[in-house]
Amino acid sequence: MPLSFRVDGREVLALEGDTVLTAVLLAGIRLRESEFGDGPRSGFCLMRACQDCWMWTDHNDRIQACATFVNQGMVLSTRNPELT
Amino acid sequence: MTTIVIVGAGPAGVRAAECLVAAGCRPIILDENDRSGGQIYRRQPPGFVRSAQTLYGTEAAKAEALHRSFDTLAGKVDYRPGTIAWGLHAGVIHTVKAGRVDRIAFDRLILATGATDRIMPVAGWTRPGVFSMGGAQIALKFQGCVPGRRPALVGTGPLLYLLANQYLKAGVTPAGVFDTTPFRRQLRLVGGLAWDPRTLLIGLRYRLELVRWGVPVRCGIDPLAIEGDPAVTGFVYAKSGKRHVIACDGVALGHGLRSETQLAELAGVSFAFDRRTRQWLPQRDEEGRTPLGTVYLAGDGAGIGGADVAEIEGKLAAWALLHDLNAAVDDGERTRALRQLRRAARFRAALDAGFPWPHDIAARLDDGVVVCRCETLTAGELRRVAAEGAPDLGRAKALSRIGMGRCQGRYCGSACAEILSAALGCDIADVGRLRPQAPTKPLHVDDVEASL
Numbered sequence: 001m002p003l004s005f006r007v008d009g010r011e012v013l014a015l016e017g018d019t020v021l022t023a024v025l026l027a028g029i030r031l032r033e034s035e036f037g038d039g040p041r042s043g044f045c046l047m048r049a050c051q052d053c054w055m056w057t058d059h060n061d062r063i064q065a066c067a068t069f070v071n072q073g074m075v076l077s078t079r080n081p082e083l084t
Numbered sequence: 085m086t087t088i089v090i091v092g093a094g095p096a097g098v099r100a101a102e103c104l105v106a107a108g109c110r111p112i113i114l115d116e117n118d119r120s121g122g123q124i125y126r127r128q129p130p131g132f133v134r135s136a137q138t139l140y141g142t143e144a145a146k147a148e149a150l151h152r153s154f155d156t157l158a159g160k161v162d163y164r165p166g167t168i169a170w171g172l173h174a175g176v177i178h179t180v181k182a183g184r185v186d187r188i189a190f191d192r193l194i195l196a197t198g199a200t201d202r203i204m205p206v207a208g209w210t211r212p213g214v215f216s217m218g219g220a221q222i223a224l225k226f227q228g229c230v231p232g233r234r235p236a237l238v239g240t241g242p243l244l245y246l247l248a249n250q251y252l253k254a255g256v257t258p259a260g261v262f263d264t265t266p267f268r269r270q271l272r273l274v275g276g277l278a279w280d281p282r283t284l285l286i287g288l289r290y291r292l293e294l295v296r297w298g299v300p301v302r303c304g305i306d307p308l309a310i311e312g313d314p315a316v317t318g319f320v321y322a323k324s325g326k327r328h329v330i331a332c333d334g335v336a337l338g339h340g341l342r343s344e345t346q347l348a349e350l351a352g353v354s355f356a357f358d359r360r361t362r363q364w365l366p367q368r369d370e371e372g373r374t375p376l377g378t379v380y381l382a383g384d385g386a387g388i389g390g391a392d393v394a395e396i397e398g399k400l401a402a403w404a405l406l407h408d409l410n411a412a413v414d415d416g417e418r419t420r421a422l423r424q425l426r427r428a429a430r431f432r433a434a435l436d437a438g439f440p441w442p443h444d445i446a447a448r449l450d451d452g453v454v455v456c457r458c459e460t461l462t463a464g465e466l467r468r469v470a471a472e473g474a475p476d477l478g479r480a481k482a483l484s485r486i487g488m489g490r491c492q493g494r495y496c497g498s499a500c501a502e503i504l505s506a507a508l509g510c511d512i513a514d515v516g517r518l519r520p521q522a523p524t525k526p527l528h529v530d531d532v533e534a535s536l
């Protein structure tokens with residue numbers, strides 16, 4: 001089933017069963033920017049170990065994009081709300 | 085009643101649980117994944133309908149058997165999926181599930197925590213489109229995705245050849261397999277023929293299949309860089325002194341596996357340096373007992389043995405635990421399992437000899453190469469703290485923050501040890517290891533405060 005959700009305000013399309021990481025990377029090459037200014041990242045281990053795919057929900061909950069399934073209408077940010 | 089906790093629902097944890105249930109126990113099973121199966125037998129999300137044959141190939145029957153076994157335990161175990169065990173102190177294990185912390189006082193604990201990829205960094209490995217070898221395989225098994233249309237597989241170990249074949253089956257022709265181990269060295273795999281001919285033949289078939297499809301296989305390469313702007317466009321390597329560039333749009337990178345040993349360390353299990361794999365491993369007897377008396381170890385988390393070994397070790401650990409609680413254990417089955425384990429150990433020795441961790445690369449890494457992807461610390465920084473007098477990894481960590489990032493050294497630890505020992509000119513065992521701290525996976529500050 002097709003779904004849509006938002007990342008940093010932009011709409012991303014997905015299918016049911018897609019992880020956030022899968023959906024975002026199918027739509028473009030980057031998942032998020034490195035906090036250390038060395039460019040974009042796309043996650044790495046996909047098994048919840050490297051912690052390189054963090055995103056935040058509109059309730060400021062941190063998620064791992066590799067292990068979170070897309071829900072219709074979910075709103076995500078790639079920036080840590082505690083730092084902005 | 086005796087509280088028994090198992091951490092991990094992969095092959096080792098599932099078999100341990102099964103034996104405990106057969107003896108009338110009701111273990112608590114904690115697993116970070118949402119479904120059982122662990123890494124190799126990872127299940128696809130609900131609603132995905134690919135066959136076991138498609139997902140697990142030659143290991144389909146084993147995968148199905150393991151899943152079936154676990155499913156029949158429903159109601160007989162206290163299974164807590166999606167739960168991270170992040171701390172362990174004085175007989176209490178600390179967990180978090182969906183932001184809610186909990187603690188469990190246990191009488192006996194089986195750690196079956198599995199492994200993660202072992203990585204030797206290469207310039208450009210933080211670029212989008214580069215994934216760990218295991219991660220690239222998870223993308224395929226769990227999501228039916230491939231990094232790019234022509235991915236390069238870089239590193240060493242059987243997983244390179246397996247994944248390249250899985251790609252071919254999925255209709256993707258890899259740009260090539262680039263193995264740091266020279267072919268000559270890989271001939272040592274033949275030493276395993278007597279102990280597990282089936283696995284060796286499968287490996288041989290994978291190679292032939294790559295040849296048949298015209299996929300380049302280059303062995304004995306020195307990885308130089310993953311290029312891109314910012315997405316991956318090519319992989320640069322040296323072979324026999326010559327520089328080569330191969331076009332690709334994704335990279336799977338991995339040099340074998342490393343054990344997830346943090347909980348064993350927090351429990352107070354003693355560690356010893358294993359020269360063959362150049363890793364620090366928790367000490368246990370053949371059946372998984374640790375000197376602590378209450379903690380048992382099984383599967384890849386205690387030393388890389390592979391999935392079949394993990395199943396055997398899971399059973400042995402459960403039987404050892406039951407025996408120690410004065411419960412009856414079938415000695416015939418136990419003896420048979422021990423015999424299988426010894427056979428498998430001989431095979432593993434050949435596998436480790438044929439696909440060694442390419443530790444010598446560390447000394448050649450340019451100073452600018454990022455080693456810690458969490459905080460973008462470089463090989464040069466590590467060498468600088470070595471020059472300033474850091475005698476071991478513990479001190480280097482304090483001076484440089486290496487290993488203090490979010491992944492807690494899981495992805496940089498092996499390389500850091502090699503870079504430091506090369507810079508100091510000392511034996512690898514003398515640089516020690518990065519000590520884990522609770523929480524072993526990052527928690528929200530709120531979670532930690534709530535649990536104090």
Ligand SMILES: Cc1cc2nc3c(=O)[nH]c(=O)nc-3n(C[C@H](O)[C@H](O)[C@H](O)COP(=O)(O)OP(=O)(O)OC[C@H]3O[C@@H](n4cnc5c(N)ncnc54)[C@H](O)[C@@H]3O)c2cc1C
Nearest residue numbers: 092094095096115116122123169198218383384390391394
């Ligand atoms: C990504 C990946 C892919 C692999 N693919 C293959 C393959 O195709 N073929 C092959 O032969 N071998 C493969 N291996 C090796 C294979 O994983 C092992 O041989 C086998 O799965 C080991 O079984 P195990 O039970 O010891 O651990 P695992 O199967 O790794 O299971 C460990 C489980 O413990 C959980 N866990 C770990 N720590 C915690 C914690 N602190 N709290 C809660 N839960 C925790 C993990 O989430 C996991 O579910 C792979 C390894 C990895 C890392």
